Amino acid sequence: MNHHQECVALQGHIIDSLLLPKVLDLILMMGGSFDLEDVHIGKTREEPSRARIVIRATSKALLDDILKAIQPHGASIEREADCRTGRAPADGVLPDDFYATTHLPTQIRLNEQWIDVDGIEMDLAVRVDARHSTARAIPMGEVREGDHIVIGRDGVRVVPLQRPQERDVFGFMESQVSAERPHGHVIADIATRMRHLREQQRQGRPQSKVLLAGGPAIIHAGGREALMWLIEQSFIHVLFCGNALAAHDMEADLYGTSLGYGLSAGRAVPHGHEHHLRTINRIRAIGSIEAAVTSGMIKHGIMAACVRQGVPVVMAGTIRDDGPLPGVITDSVLAQQAMRAQIPGVGLALLVASTLHAVATGNLLPAIVPTVCVDVNPSVPTKLADRGSFQAVGLVMDAASFLTEVARALGRAT
Amino acid sequence: MSRLLVCPPDFFGIEYEINPWMRLSNRVDRQQAVRQWHELMRVFEQDLHVALERMTPVPGLPDLVFTANAGVVVGQTVVVSRFRYPERQREEVHFEAWFRARGYDVMLLQEGLYFEGAGDLLGFPDYWFGGYRQRSDIRVFPILSERFHREIIPLELVDDRFYHLDTCFCPLSGGELLYFPAAFDAYGQAAITERVPGELCFAAPEAEALNFACNAVCIGKHVVLPVGSPGTQTWLHDRGYTTHAVHLDEFMKSGGSAKCLTLALD
Numbered sequence: 001m002n003h004h005q006e007c008v009a010l011q012g013h014i015i016d017s018l019l020l021p022k023v024l025d026l027i028l029m030m031g032g033s034f035d036l037e038d039v040h041i042g043k044t045r046e047e048p049s050r051a052r053i054v055i056r057a058t059s060k061a062l063l064d065d066i067l068k069a070i071q072p073h074g075a076s077i078e079r080e081a082d083c084r085t086g087r088a089p090a091d092g093v094l095p096d097d098f099y100a101t102t103h104l105p106t107q108i109r110l111n112e113q114w115i116d117v118d119g120i121e122m123d124l125a126v127r128v129d130a131r132h133s134t135a136r137a138i139p140m141g142e143v144r145e146g147d148h149i150v151i152g153r154d155g156v157r158v159v160p161l162q163r164p165q166e167r168d169v170f171g172f173m174e175s176q177v178s179a180e181r182p183h184g185h186v187i188a189d190i191a192t193r194m195r196h197l198r199e200q201q202r203q204g205r206p207q208s209k210v211l212l213a214g215g216p217a218i219i220h221a222g223g224r225e226a227l228m229w230l231i232e233q234s235f236i237h238v239l240f241c242g243n244a245l246a247a248h249d250m251e252a253d254l255y256g257t258s259l260g261y262g263l264s265a266g267r268a269v270p271h272g273h274e275h276h277l278r279t280i281n282r283i284r285a286i287g288s289i290e291a292a293v294t295s296g297m298i299k300h301g302i303m304a305a306c307v308r309q310g311v312p313v314v315m316a317g318t319i320r321d322d323g324p325l326p327g328v329i330t331d332s333v334l335a336q337q338a339m340r341a342q343i344p345g346v347g348l349a350l351l352v353a354s355t356l357h358a359v360a361t362g363n364l365l366p367a368i369v370p371t372v373c374v375d376v377n378p379s380v381p382t383k384l385a386d387r388g389s390f391q392a393v394g395l396v397m398d399a400a401s402f403l404t405e406v407a408r409a410l411g412r413a414t
Numbered sequence: 415m416s417r418l419l420v421c422p423p424d425f426f427g428i429e430y431e432i433n434p435w436m437r438l439s440n441r442v443d444r445q446q447a448v449r450q451w452h453e454l455m456r457v458f459e460q461d462l463h464v465a466l467e468r469m470t471p472v473p474g475l476p477d478l479v480f481t482a483n484a485g486v487v488v489g490q491t492v493v494v495s496r497f498r499y500p501e502r503q504r505e506e507v508h509f510e511a512w513f514r515a516r517g518y519d520v521m522l523l524q525e526g527l528y529f530e531g532a533g534d535l536l537g538f539p540d541y542w543f544g545g546y547r548q549r550s551d552i553r554v555f556p557i558l559s560e561r562f563h564r565e566i567i568p569l570e571l572v573d574d575r576f577y578h579l580d581t582c583f584c585p586l587s588g589g590e591l592l593y594f595p596a597a598f599d600a601y602g603q604a605a606i607t608e609r610v611p612g613e614l615c616f617a618a619p620e621a622e623a624l625n626f627a628c629n630a631v632c633i634g635k636h637v638v639l640p641v642g643s644p645g646t647q648t649w650l651h652d653r654g655y656t657t658h659a660v661h662l663d664e665f666m667k668s669g670g671s672a673k674c675l676t677l678a679l680d
Contacts, residue, residue, distance in 0.1 A: 012556035018601040074552040
């Protein structure tokens with residue numbers, strides 16, 4: 001976080017004396033910014049008023065200057081306490097009253113200094129390394145006996161998202177899900193971001209990866225070619241999916257079907273229901289998807305594009321999977337870890353046609369990552385928002401149409 | 415009948431410099447100071463029939479004469495001052511002892527919370543104004559406001575020549591206000607004019623403000639002020655006040671005039 005903040009209180013007859021506007025003006029004139037919190041205005045002339053002001057500045061020195069300037073006007077710095085920690089009683093068990101994170105940027109106060117919590121995502125705990133003055137968000141399962149875990153809420157602060165400079169659909173940072181809204185401008189904004197991020201990625205800039213988490217409807221609905229093109233053109237840098245997306249993608253390459261339906265014929269083909277099983281079996285026989293692609297068995301498709309482009313793929317299994325394919329992680333905790341390991345550096349997340357993967361990925365994403373959730377079912381983006389990923393822009397549309405439109409906006413010939 | 419606390423200038427002089435008026439090189443004519451002080455007392459007692467309570471002067475405390483800074487008296491309660499400068503902090507025990515001996519409820523502020531009495535707290539019956547930044551700490555006003563159930567509007571003093579509110583701000587008994595706007599910033603000026611209608615305000619000309627025309631004592635329809643403020647006196651006359659101009663230039667060498675030399679007891 002590149003900003004510093006302090007909370008001050010101002011009380012007394014601060015309204016008629018113009019003391020409150022004077023202090024606020026001072027903060028702004030000196031180059032700081034503020035949020036007014038808990039303003040209470042006295043109901044009678046005798047009753048005092050009070051205000052809590054959160055002051056933000058781009059440097060510690062500027063913040064100190066501002067505080068020094070406003071203190072003579074009665075602004076008193078609220079006494080802040082260091083965060084409290086408790087020891088984890090056993091492996092995988094957090095102390096009672098542990099602090100549960102949000103996915104917003106978070107700081108803890110340690111030895112009278114505010115430090116950033118690394119690896120923030122929602123619903124984790126915060127492990128403190130007092131010796132190195134660092135703090136990290138960790139899932140319950142990764143806690144080890146004796147770890148110092150933040151407890152209570154003292155000395156913890158969550159920083160609201162700053163409105164991004166870009167004036168695009170992500171600038172609102174709020175979920176608005178409606179099937180009745182036009183999609184064109186949203187897709188245009190996504191494409192603009194993706195073009196910019198590809199450039200950033202080529203320059204090795206941080207937070208420039210585009211993550212796509214997708215379900216098999218991408219294949220069924222006809223979005224395979226568009227997604228393949230996006231991967232080949234280096235617009236997608238990480239892929240999260242399950243057994244099915246990979247299986248049907250390769251089924252399409254080997255048999256021209258998706259779950260037994262002929263993709264070009266548009267009807268069930270004889271014994272087509274066996275195709276995905278035969279596909280999985282052949283990949284299991286050769287040992288890995290990568291081997292299938294490099295040997296030439298799989299020539300075309302999303303998986304082939306990922307292997308050729310070196311795009312990491314995390315495949316998380318479920319209890320309804322056939323096979324599964326080699327590389328599918330069937331331990332869901334390990335799958336979560338593998339997904340989490342790919343989150344750093346992500347600058348845009350596209351969650352397409354999968355409730356399961358959309359929610360799982362949403363849980364892992366910090367709120368600062370612009371996110372799009374695309375589904376024909378409006379309940380999916382709504383569910384994602386209800387589970388806390390309020391930054392996600394919801395698009396109620398078919399996966400194939402979405403991917404085709406994005407690819408077209410990025411220059412794919414149609 | 416009004417009662418004022420005063421202190422004879424037996425030991426008055428300039429022994430240190432804690433405001434822009436004070437110059438060690440600018441010697442006080444002690445005899446002249448004593449004459450001027452007695453003339454001021456004569457006006458109060460004989461012309462205005464004010465009762466005077468005289469404190470015993472203390473050697474080594476030259477500013478004890480400025481009793482406006484003893485504290486502030488509200489009914490039977492006195493808030494004794496906490497002076498910003500160590501030179502005047504030695505006066506605190508003498509003021510406190512005087513009030514205790516006369517049965518006042520003495521309220522003491524925590525150490526380090528500066529408050530210089532009626533020098534920085536003035537007002538009308540319903541609401542008061544508090545001067546801060548130069549001497550008194552703004553944090554004292556919410557405490558006094560709660561204690562006395564009065565609104566206190568803080569005003570920042572931005573010109574160090576007007577280091578106490580009573581050097582540039584004088585509420586009058588008829589609701590009028592005599593003040594020097596440039597001693598306040600734009601926020602303070604706006605806060606003042608928001609409260610006191612323009613026709614009731616008199617902005618003292620700079621020359622008269624620097625002559626401490628605003629350091630005046632208002633008793634009923636009488637105003638006692640230093641000589642040399644004709645514009646202020648004319649305005650006061652127009653408002654129906656009788657003025658009593660007194661030579662107090664020896665005390666101006668210390669940055670004080672009529673108001674600074676008195677403390678209203680009731």
